Amino acid sequence: MLDFNRLFEAGKRAGLLDMEVYFVEDENFSCKVFEGEVDSYAVSATRGLSFRGIYNGKMGYTYTEKADDSSIPFLVESAVENARLIEKDDVQEIYGGDSHYETLELYDARLEAVEAASKIDFLKQVEEIAKSLDDRIKSVNYNAFANGVSNVRLVNSKGLDLSQKANYAYTYVSVLASVGGENKTAGGFIVSQDFSKYDPKEFAARLVGKAVAKLGSTKPKSAMYPVLLHNLVAGDLLEAMSGSFSAESVKKDLSRLKDRLGETIASTALTIMDDPHLDGGMGSAAFDGEGVATFSKYIIYEGKLLTYLHSLSTAKHFGVKSTGNGFRSGFKGPVSIGPSNMYVLPGEKSFDELVRAMGNGIFITDIQGLHAGLNGISGDFSLSANGFLVEDGKVGKPVHEITIAGNFFDMLGDIQAIGSDLDFGASSVGSPSIWVGGLSVAGE
Amino acid sequence: MLNQLLIQDVLDEGIAQGADFAEIFVEQSESRTLSMISSKIDNANRGLDFGIGIRLINGLQSVYGYTNDPGRDSLLKTVRTLAAALTSKSTSFEGAMDLRRKNITNSHLIKQDLNDVAPSRRLEVLRKLSEGVKNYHESISQSSINLLEKKQNILVANSEGVLAEDSRNYTRLYVTAVASKGNEMQTGSHGPGAHAGFEYVEGLDLDFYANDAARMAVTMLNAGYAPSGQMPVVIDNGFGGVIFHEACGHGLEATAVAKNLSVFAGRVGEKVASDGVTLIDDGTIPNGWGSLNIDDEGNATKKNTLIENGILKGYLIDKLGGRRMGQESTGSGRRQNYRFAPTSRMTNTFIANGPHTREEIIADTEYGIYARYMGGGSVNTATGDFNFATNEAYIIRNGKIAEPVRGATLIGNGPDIIQKIDKVANNLSRGQGMCGSVSGSIPADVGQPALRVTDITVGGNN
Numbered sequence: 001m002l003d004f005n006r007l008f009e010a011g012k013r014a015g016l017l018d019m020e021v022y023f024v025e026d027e028n029f030s031c032k033v034f035e036g037e038v039d040s041y042a043v044s045a046t047r048g049l050s051f052r053g054i055y056n057g058k059m060g061y062t063y064t065e066k067a068d069d070s071s072i073p074f075l076v077e078s079a080v081e082n083a084r085l086i087e088k089d090d091v092q093e094i095y096g097g098d099s100h101y102e103t104l105e106l107y108d109a110r111l112e113a114v115e116a117a118s119k120i121d122f123l124k125q126v127e128e129i130a131k132s133l134d135d136r137i138k139s140v141n142y143n144a145f146a147n148g149v150s151n152v153r154l155v156n157s158k159g160l161d162l163s164q165k166a167n168y169a170y171t172y173v174s175v176l177a178s179v180g181g182e183n184k185t186a187g188g189f190i191v192s193q194d195f196s197k198y199d200p201k202e203f204a205a206r207l208v209g210k211a212v213a214k215l216g217s218t219k220p221k222s223a224m225y226p227v228l229l230h231n232l233v234a235g236d237l238l239e240a241m242s243g244s245f246s247a248e249s250v251k252k253d254l255s256r257l258k259d260r261l262g263e264t265i266a267s268t269a270l271t272i273m274d275d276p277h278l279d280g281g282m283g284s285a286a287f288d289g290e291g292v293a294t295f296s297k298y299i300i301y302e303g304k305l306l307t308y309l310h311s312l313s314t315a316k317h318f319g320v321k322s323t324g325n326g327f328r329s330g331f332k333g334p335v336s337i338g339p340s341n342m343y344v345l346p347g348e349k350s351f352d353e354l355v356r357a358m359g360n361g362i363f364i365t366d367i368q369g370l371h372a373g374l375n376g377i378s379g380d381f382s383l384s385a386n387g388f389l390v391e392d393g394k395v396g397k398p399v400h401e402i403t404i405a406g407n408f409f410d411m412l413g414d415i416q417a418i419g420s421d422l423d424f425g426a427s428s429v430g431s432p433s434i435w436v437g438g439l440s441v442a443g444e
Numbered sequence: 445m446l447n448q449l450l451i452q453d454v455l456d457e458g459i460a461q462g463a464d465f466a467e468i469f470v471e472q473s474e475s476r477t478l479s480m481i482s483s484k485i486d487n488a489n490r491g492l493d494f495g496i497g498i499r500l501i502n503g504l505q506s507v508y509g510y511t512n513d514p515g516r517d518s519l520l521k522t523v524r525t526l527a528a529a530l531t532s533k534s535t536s537f538e539g540a541m542d543l544r545r546k547n548i549t550n551s552h553l554i555k556q557d558l559n560d561v562a563p564s565r566r567l568e569v570l571r572k573l574s575e576g577v578k579n580y581h582e583s584i585s586q587s588s589i590n591l592l593e594k595k596q597n598i599l600v601a602n603s604e605g606v607l608a609e610d611s612r613n614y615t616r617l618y619v620t621a622v623a624s625k626g627n628e629m630q631t632g633s634h635g636p637g638a639h640a641g642f643e644y645v646e647g648l649d650l651d652f653y654a655n656d657a658a659r660m661a662v663t664m665l666n667a668g669y670a671p672s673g674q675m676p677v678v679i680d681n682g683f684g685g686v687i688f689h690e691a692c693g694h695g696l697e698a699t700a701v702a703k704n705l706s707v708f709a710g711r712v713g714e715k716v717a718s719d720g721v722t723l724i725d726d727g728t729i730p731n732g733w734g735s736l737n738i739d740d741e742g743n744a745t746k747k748n749t750l751i752e753n754g755i756l757k758g759y760l761i762d763k764l765g766g767r768r769m770g771q772e773s774t775g776s777g778r779r780q781n782y783r784f785a786p787t788s789r790m791t792n793t794f795i796a797n798g799p800h801t802r803e804e805i806i807a808d809t810e811y812g813i814y815a816r817y818m819g820g821g822s823v824n825t826a827t828g829d830f831n832f833a834t835n836e837a838y839i840i841r842n843g844k845i846a847e848p849v850r851g852a853t854l855i856g857n858g859p860d861i862i863q864k865i866d867k868v869a870n871n872l873s874r875g876q877g878m879c880g881s882v883s884g885s886i887p888a889d890v891g892q893p894a895l896r897v898t899d900i901t902v903g904g905n906n
Binding site for chain 2: 034035037038039040041042043044045046047048060061062063064065066067071074078081082083084085086087088089116139141174176183184185222252253254256332333334368369371372373375377378380381382383384400401402403404405406440441442443444
């Protein structure tokens with residue numbers, strides 16, 4: 001195991017002022033079942049570390065998966081070499097630490113006691129039950145369970161030494177319904193550290209219901225429609241646009257929210273929060289990737305933009321305090337600004353009440369190709385989608401092979417109502433279902 | 445990268461514990477990234493990836509484990525954990541065969557390894573691109589230039605006696621231009637790359653990539669919204685082939701075919717596409733972005749004809765898929781890195797040239813969309829449904845390319861769309877992409893000549 005103090009000493013000799021190690025160690029398990037057999041099974045134990053340090057005021061980054069002392073010369077040489085290349089003039093800092101860090105229970109020991117056989121059995125049951133529920137279910141085309149435990153440690157030459165242990169588990173299953181040459185899939189997640197939440201009957205029934213409901217889909221006429229975005233769809237759109245809230249994007253002129261702080265940028269029905277201490281949140285963390293203590297804050301409150309998300313460097317640039325959003329997505333990449341658990345606060349109306357209130361339009365249950373069909377800067381999107389017609393206040397016939405097109409920022413101002421059904425799916429970004437006044441739908 | 449005796453012991457242990465096939469994959473990769481935003485170096489990173497993946501197969505059951513601890517204890521522990529997960533054990537213990545080192549013929553000449561390049565040469569390339577983008581037009585507000593260099597050293601050995609080592613060098617540039625006007629922002633980009641060293645970048649026409657990315661951004665800034673509905677679409681050459689990569693290529697991988705999850709399963713010899721469609725996957729193209737000397741299972745890559753004149757000829761097959769299908773590997777077993785078990789994947793996949801010219805095809809189209817550059821997209825392999833963004837598109841009116849349109853997303857169904865290709869031109873070229881699937885994200889070329897799809901749903905905002 002690499003001795004961090006020896007690394008810091010070698011760095012100091014090479015001219016690095018302040019230094020930091022971000023060390024990640026994890027163990028993971030995953031398996032898939034297909035046609036009653038274990039189709040894939042994987043176990044892993046890995047570790048790696050990022051080393052960064054300040055040389056002549058610039059931050060140099062490097063990483064290695066050979067976490068032993070033989071890597072010290074490589075790490076020091078690479079950090080110095082990379083720092084010397086940097087030309088951007090933002091002020092960089094290795095953090096001295098905060099006086100208080102929230103204690104978060106992100107590790108549930110009970111999960112580690114669950115045997116692989118129980119997880120496999122769960123998947124087998126889901127498959128068997130799904131096929132037995134409806135003879136139009138042709139196969140369970142994706143049937144996976146994964147869990148793991150990670151240990152993150154952040155140590156710097158200013159004496160900060162933070163660590164966080166966490167574990168996770170989830171299942172993702174997709175079923176294929178088929179009748180008369182029409183094929184429809186429906187997938188879903190369970191995300192929980194509590195294995196008793198994995199109920200194969202309830203889960204299989206939910207997915208089968210979703211898949212068969214799509215059979216008999218038609219294409220609606222191309223037109224502008226009122227649209228009800230399913231909670232997970234609304235969450236996916238928000239996640240894809242979350243870069244707009246980053247102060248780094250604002251600073252680099254890559255956000256339309258530049259110069260809009262304090263302005264009303266959305267319907268007053270919309271409040272968006274970033275809460276790093278949310279119970280069970282996928283993005284929960286007591287400290288960010290720079291060692292700054294995290295805290296919750298409103299990003300948008302009743303339509304008004306209150307803050308950007310900051311790292312230490314952007315906070316200095318804008319003359320504010322870091323919001324504790326300088327995260328690392330692993331040890332290979334640099335610090336990058338992102339939300340922790342970001343979500344739209346739920347409204348009053350239940351899903352059924354939203355459908356009744358909208359009356360007529362389209363209910364969108366799935367969107368595809370967000371990475372390509374949405375411009376994360378301008379907010380323009382045109383996305384392949386499917387869902388259901390809403391007629392006379394009721395969810396009606398399924399529709400498919402359509403696209404919905406519009407602009408994310410325009411849509412924020414066109415929110416008619418927000419439901420009470422907040423859901424995160426398997427993401428750290430969540431939303432209730434949202435009714436928007438009009439989106440362009442391409443069909444027939 | 446790992447002692448041969450230890451490799452032999454790990455494989456032997458796998459067989460002794462009940463596998464009928466054992467494989468070890470050792471990887472050590474060095475990568476460098478450099479990014480310049482609006483003429484200033486914004487980020488520089490350098491890292492070392494190292495790890496070992498072990499796979500045991502018995503019959504049709506495969507188990508996989510990986511670690512970056514190369515110690516004997518760690519590897520033997522991994523093998524035993526994996527073997528314990530095999531639900532049935534092979535009993536005919538004869539041990540693994542003696543390892544025979546394979547002679548690899550290197551088809552991809554590398555002149556400038558990433559460690560032979562002085563930093564000033566990288567800066568020179570990035571600066572030239574950055575200046576080129578900025579100076580193109582006053583509406584250019586931002587440029588982002590990224591350089592990625594990676595050297596992946598691999599060793600793969602298995603209980604059938606294979607021992608092969610290979611070194612793969614990847615070099616890729618990403619050039620992005622942002623054009624702004626009031627609240628509007630549009631981007632244009634190019635991402636040329638090759639299985640080559642830094643000499644590839646120095647040999648590129650940098651002015652073209654800078655100007656063309658900027659031209660694309662400015663063009664789209666002044667474009668109106670695309671119409672929506674069903675209409676003919678002419679897709680130009682190069683990266684346009686991404687549609688057929690997604691819509692057909694993934695459905696021809698053993699991963700989907702062997703489990704009967706593909707619409708193309710069991711249909712070799714049948715007509716699945718229009719007469720003019722010949723689809724090829726060729727992992728041997730010298731210095732091609734998706735090329736390899738050997739795949740990640742140690743087999744030499746090949747040129748595989750998948751569809752010929754509309755008739756389905758074959759699939760892309762890896763070891764395990766081959767067992768399920770009763771067929772030999774086609775040299776298509778690939779993985780992102782040691783963290784993934786290999787599976788059947790594409791390399792450089794393209795539609796072959798046809799008899800027409802792009803100009804003839806456009807002149808023959810009364811009304812429709814001309815997609816000059818495609819963006820990314822995705823496909824549901826179980827249903828064949830796909831969606832793709834266009835990065836630069838125009839209306840075709842009365843046989844002529846008319847005004848540019850933004851936000852034209854193309855959606856449809858793969859097996860359906862390849863039966864609606866009525867004209868194929870003769871200007872085949874390839875473009876580079878990263879292809880994501882169960883064994884991770886890997887370099888892959890897509891390609892085609894210009895071609896026309898008679899009827900496709902365009903999802904615009906107008």
